Amino acid sequence: MALLEVKNLDVIFKLRTGDVKAIDNVSFTLEKGERLGIVGESGAGKSVTAFAILNLISKPGKITNGQVLFEGRDLASLDDEQIRDIRGNQISMIFQDPMMTLNPVLTIGNQMVECLQAHRNISKEKAKEIAIEKLKAVQIPSAETRLDQYPHELSGGMRQRVVIAIALLSDPAIIIADEPTTALDVTIQAEILELLLNLCKEFHVGLILITHDLGVVSQVTEKIMVMYAGAVIEQGPTEQIIHQPIHPYTQGLINALPQQTIPGQRLNQIKGVMPSLQDIPQGCAFHPRCEYRQEVCSQQRPTLTQYAERLSACHFSQQFLDK
Amino acid sequence: MYWQRIKSSAAYYSFTHNRVAMVSALVVFIICALSALAPIIAPYDPWDLTQFDIMDSEIPPIGAEQADERFMLGTDAMGRDMLSTILYGTGISILIGVFATLLQAFIGITVGLFAGYFGGRLDSFLMRVADVQLSFTTLMVAIVILAVFQATVGLDFYEDYAILVIVLVIGVAEWPQYARTVRACVLAEKEKEYVDAARVIGLKPLQIIYRHILPNTFSPLLVISTVQVANAIITEAALSFLGLGMPVTKPSLGSLIRNGFEFIFSGSWWITAFPSLILIILILSLNLLGDWLRDLLNPKMYSND
Numbered sequence: 001m002a003l004l005e006v007k008n009l010d011v012i013f014k015l016r017t018g019d020v021k022a023i024d025n026v027s028f029t030l031e032k033g034e035r036l037g038i039v040g041e042s043g044a045g046k047s048v049t050a051f052a053i054l055n056l057i058s059k060p061g062k063i064t065n066g067q068v069l070f071e072g073r074d075l076a077s078l079d080d081e082q083i084r085d086i087r088g089n090q091i092s093m094i095f096q097d098p099m100m101t102l103n104p105v106l107t108i109g110n111q112m113v114e115c116l117q118a119h120r121n122i123s124k125e126k127a128k129e130i131a132i133e134k135l136k137a138v139q140i141p142s143a144e145t146r147l148d149q150y151p152h153e154l155s156g157g158m159r160q161r162v163v164i165a166i167a168l169l170s171d172p173a174i175i176i177a178d179e180p181t182t183a184l185d186v187t188i189q190a191e192i193l194e195l196l197l198n199l200c201k202e203f204h205v206g207l208i209l210i211t212h213d214l215g216v217v218s219q220v221t222e223k224i225m226v227m228y229a230g231a232v233i234e235q236g237p238t239e240q241i242i243h244q245p246i247h248p249y250t251q252g253l254i255n256a257l258p259q260q261t262i263p264g265q266r267l268n269q270i271k272g273v274m275p276s277l278q279d280i281p282q283g284c285a286f287h288p289r290c291e292y293r294q295e296v297c298s299q300q301r302p303t304l305t306q307y308a309e310r311l312s313a314c315h316f317s318q319q320f321l322d323k
Numbered sequence: 324m325y326w327q328r329i330k331s332s333a334a335y336y337s338f339t340h341n342r343v344a345m346v347s348a349l350v351v352f353i354i355c356a357l358s359a360l361a362p363i364i365a366p367y368d369p370w371d372l373t374q375f376d377i378m379d380s381e382i383p384p385i386g387a388e389q390a391d392e393r394f395m396l397g398t399d400a401m402g403r404d405m406l407s408t409i410l411y412g413t414g415i416s417i418l419i420g421v422f423a424t425l426l427q428a429f430i431g432i433t434v435g436l437f438a439g440y441f442g443g444r445l446d447s448f449l450m451r452v453a454d455v456q457l458s459f460t461t462l463m464v465a466i467v468i469l470a471v472f473q474a475t476v477g478l479d480f481y482e483d484y485a486i487l488v489i490v491l492v493i494g495v496a497e498w499p500q501y502a503r504t505v506r507a508c509v510l511a512e513k514e515k516e517y518v519d520a521a522r523v524i525g526l527k528p529l530q531i532i533y534r535h536i537l538p539n540t541f542s543p544l545l546v547i548s549t550v551q552v553a554n555a556i557i558t559e560a561a562l563s564f565l566g567l568g569m570p571v572t573k574p575s576l577g578s579l580i581r582n583g584f585e586f587i588f589s590g591s592w593w594i595t596a597f598p599s600l601i602l603i604i605l606i607l608s609l610n611l612l613g614d615w616l617r618d619l620l621n622p623k624m625y626s627n628d
Contacts, residue, residue: 056522088524100516105538114534115524166524 001072002029003206004053004091004174009066011045011052020277022048022061024231030174035200035207037217037238039253040227041274046210049227050176052076053208054091055083071173089119092167093176097183098159102151108162109147115169134165138195157188164196174206181216193220214253218242226250229274229285236310246312246320248290284314292316337619344615347608354605358414365407366393370573375402381591397593399579400586408579409598413605415575419489420556424548426494427555431501432544436532438502439509450506453499461496461558468492469567482570489568493555504547508540542620549613553606560602576602 011023023045030036038046051057053068055075068075070091075083095101103111112131113124122130128147135143138161151159160180167175177196181189197220200207209221217224217238224241226234226249234247245251252270254260261267272289275281281288287297296315304313307321314320329335338344357364367374379402382391390397396405438449472488473481481488512518513536521531556576562568563577564584571578576598583594 054523056519084525084527086525087522088526093520093523095516095520097516101520103517103521103535103539105541106535114526114530118524118526118530163520 002069003032003034003071004030005067005069006049006053007067007069009049009052009068010064011048011057011061012064013061015060015278017278022230022277023052024229025066026227026230026232027066028225028232028235030206030208032173033200033204033206034223035197035209035221037221037224038208038210038227039212039214039217039224041212043274043277044227045230046212046227047178048230050093050178050208050210053176054087054093056087085119088115088172089170090172091174091176092170092172093178094160094163094167094180096179098156098163099151099183101163102159104151107148107150108154112147112166112169115166119170130169131165134168135162137168137199138162138165140165156184157192160184160188160192161195164192164199168199168203168205171203172205174208175200176208176210178210179212180209182211182213189216196220214242215257215259226253229280230277231285231313232304232311233286233314234310234312235304236312240310244321246307246310246317247314248292248316248320249286251320252289334619337615341615343611347611347615350604350608351612354413354601354608355417358410358417361407361410361414365404365410366395367404367407369403369408369411375404377402381586381594383591384593384597396597397591399582399594400591405593405597408574409576409601412569412574412576412579412598413601415486415569415573416556416559416577416602416605419486419493419559419575420552422490423493423497423555423559424551426490427498427551428501428544428548430494430498431503432505432537434498435502435505436509436537439506440513440528440532440536446506449502453502456496457499459496461493462561464496465489465492465558465562466565466567469562473567478570482572485569485573489559489562493558497551497554497558500547500551501544504543505540508543509536512536512539546613546617546620549609549616553609553613556602556609557606 006026006028009023009026010021013020013022026045026049028036038049040046048057048061052063053075055063055068055078057063063076066076070086075086078086102108109128109131112134113127116122116127116130131147132143135146140146140158140161146154146162151162154162164180180196181192184192193216196207199205207221209217211217221238224236224238225232226241226247228249234241234245234250241250242254245254249270255268256270258267270289275285275288281298283296283298283301284290287293290297294315300315302313302315304311305317307317338348362368369375375398379391379394379398380400382394382398383389384397384405385392385395394404394406396409398404399408434449434453438446469488469492518531518535521535526535559568559575560577560580563575564581566581569575569578571582574582579598580595580602583591583596583598587595
């Protein structure tokens with residue numbers, strides 16, 4: 001049994017203008033200690049997937065179909081008390097902007113102790129010890145003095161390390177990192193990614209890394225899931241997807257990496273923008289932007305089909321594979 | 324270490340470079356200190372009927388003809404020493420102002436936090452209650468309640484519990500100010516990621532509301548609190564002036580003003596003038612302090628200094 005198994009998940013947001021399907025039939029599994037990357041443009045449904053795992057979808061949104069099985073238990077059907085015991089304890093989450101995720105008026109120590117005491121019946125002193133130990137694990141110098149500092153007294157990279165330390169506090173089985181390096185500058189991005197990778201290997205923690213940067217995913221993860229307009233369009237082992245993508249959208253994403261461009265030439269880009277979730281085109285959602293589109297693409301929606309170790313939702317995946 | 328922190332803070336800098344703030348803080352401090360020390364420094368005890376003599380009534384303050392050296396600020400119609408009475412009365416006014424504000428804050432903050440965080444029907448309900456409350460002016464509510472209360476329990480009983488009742492009335496009448504401010508803050512704060520992060524950590528809603536969101540609403544609360552203390556003092560003075568506030572035996576500044584008002588045309592101006600002066604200075608200083616705090620805590624507002 002997989003550690004985390006998401007089955008046919010649908011999330012619908014009820015808006016005035018009608019229902020919007022933010023997540024459409026998403027399925028994936030995560031084994032113990034495995035690292036999965038979820039890639040896609042803004043609005044593709046990556047973060048909603050993450051929130052859905054923790055049953056944190058709020059008001060206009062709702063999980064309408066599917067299951068999130070964590071160690072065999074369906075998280076979507078747990079009551080508030082039970083799900084709180086999972087959140088931050090067995091599955092923790094790291095957000096994009098460390099300036100925003102730390103409460104500006106509480107000290108680092110306070111926030112860490114609070115998190116520990118929410119799940120375990122331990123004394124403040126013991127909690128502080130664990131906090132210091134975790135701060136050291138994320139390589140924060142003079143961890144003891146950091147406990148009494150406020151978030152604004154730390155630099156951006158340092159803050160994200162604190163956030164990671166908080167995520168590690170209760171030795172979770174899975175960490176969901178929602179664009180953990182987007183708000184940081186490039187040199188620190190690499191440091192934080194390496195730290196995250198090492199920590200996951202060291203403590204044998206599963207990682208779900210959400211990002212729009214294929215470069216980041218290729219360094220850290222073992223599996224990739226590419227999302228477009230709320231649906232999974234390609235899924236498989238990282239190496240295969242990076243080297244031989246069999247969906248035109250993934251190909252476009254990889255070609256758009258600056259590293260793929262010859263100096264002096266224009267950057268490659270996928271023409272057009274992702275359709276609004278409220279009017280997804282007939283047939284394949286990607287076909288208006290696809291350079292390989294045929295008659296069939298605008299009429300029939302391709303299903304997610306297995307090709308050896310991976311899945312792809314394109315009518316011509318087999319041809320790309322044979323090339 | 325805390326002193327160092329205070330000294331290096333922006334608030335300390337702004338305070339020491341703002342003469343108005345410094346002077347008004349000093350004035351508020353002196354008035355509070357004097358009234359707190361009233362039992363020690365006041366020459367007489369105005370609450371003790373045995374300590375004054377009707378023969379000493381309406382003696383003018385020092386400097387005027389017929390002044391008496393025993394009574395620096397003169398005496399009132401009952402022969403009470405004005406200085407002592409003002410010292411005690413200021414204490415009562417401040418006490419009522421502070422406790423009424425605390426009560427307003429307690430009710431208002433609780434209502435505002437819950438309305439803002441949970442939203443939906445609870446929010447609509449609580450805010451409509453606040454709207455209804457606001458549609459009655461504080462004075463009207465206070466007059467009705469106090470008049471009914473005085474009539475039902477009798478004046479003797481009322482005199483013993485006057486402070487408590489006035490605090491309750493002013494506290495209950497003005498809580499929507501706090502509720503609205505807090506609710507507006509909560510609506511802005513709860514969209515921030517640290518609230519999501521707190522939920523992801525697995526904290527309970529009450530923990531999130533009180534530990535994470537409440538401290539982030541403190542700056543506007545601090546500002547309205549100074550203004551609300553001043554307002555509560557004024558309201559109490561107005562009620563006393565109408566004869567519904569503190570009884571003559573334990574006068575506040577408002578009851579003192581009312582006391583002397585009857586004699587103002589017979590030439591005994593000092594009975595009304597001195598308490599009024601203290602009231603004006605106290606309220607002005609509190610409001611100036613509030614202004615300074617608002618400038619300090621609201622960086623969006625342009626300020627010249």
